[in-house]
Amino acid sequence: MSETAVLDDNAREEDELVVDHSGDSGEHHDDGHHSSLGISNTKLAMWLFLGSECLLFGALISTYLLSKANFMTQVLAGNPKVLATLTKLKEVAPEKYEEILEEGSVEPLFDILFTSASSFILLMSSLTMVLSHKAVSEADYRASRIWLGATALLGSIFIAGQVYEFTVFYNEGIYFNKNLFGSAFYTLTGFHGVHVTVGIIMLASLLIMSMRGKLNQDRAETVEIVGLYWHFVDIVWVLIFTIVYLIP
């Protein structure tokens, strides 16, 4: 037997082992070995990465809540540094300063209706993402490209909205390094924005792969894994929208 034939036999045996290990010979994909949890290693790796991301965003949300509470506590306690920040705000945006004093918080700066529209856009992008995965699973590559493009476009609109919101806040005198609220708010929403941007780059890469004919039915799980990341980013925004924007 030639060396090539021996290698082919070994490869076949490995394939059979992979199928047996999955516990369901009718469910295997071509794009990765299966872990003992029943899913492919690549998909499991993404889930583990998302688990670590949960801790990251959990820490950022907690920091925001604690900083916000501390900020208002320090205003009431007369912390000179915090009061100096408010004095500066009085010079830059006197109307907002009055609003803050009346409302007792910085939340009047939030434009809830605008942010609601951003939330709808991001939720819609999650729908187009799953439709893209479904299309590529069914070998409907044209539809898959349309949905991938739509997802990237909706994500870009969301980012444009966030840039607009940050610009408004900046013009109102809320800077990253001016107070605890600014630092915590920009860090939390900024990190989320960076994640959305990375997701858009992933989607653009998939779109290019698809246009070059390299994203076929056998690689549907690649789209699903990028989708997992995208939906996670959506979930984080669901939390941020309620906790940061809607709850005083």
Add this chain to the structure above:
Amino acid sequence: MSDSATHDAHAHPQEKQYWAIFVVLFVLTAVEVAWSYLGFEGVSLVVPLLVMMFVKFILVAGGFMHLYYDAKLLNGKLFSWTFAAGLILTLLVFLAVFAAFEFPS
């Protein structure tokens, strides 16, 4: 149709189910925004908003991320508990942090 496609067709929701999930998410977000404008304060404002947020979380994770279907079909118990254990641990850690900082209610 390949094995892979057959698996996906059975394991994951149909297109109309995705649309149904999206409509529910859309409606819940609209209700959330409306609720925040209705003038409720304290518990009557925060608890319904948190409940709706949790439902949206479950819908996206379970439906769009296929967690419900994957956990059901692929070695269910171990897969489910891997995430449930992490989630419970995370919640306990954050509760401990809030308690440590005496976070006001």
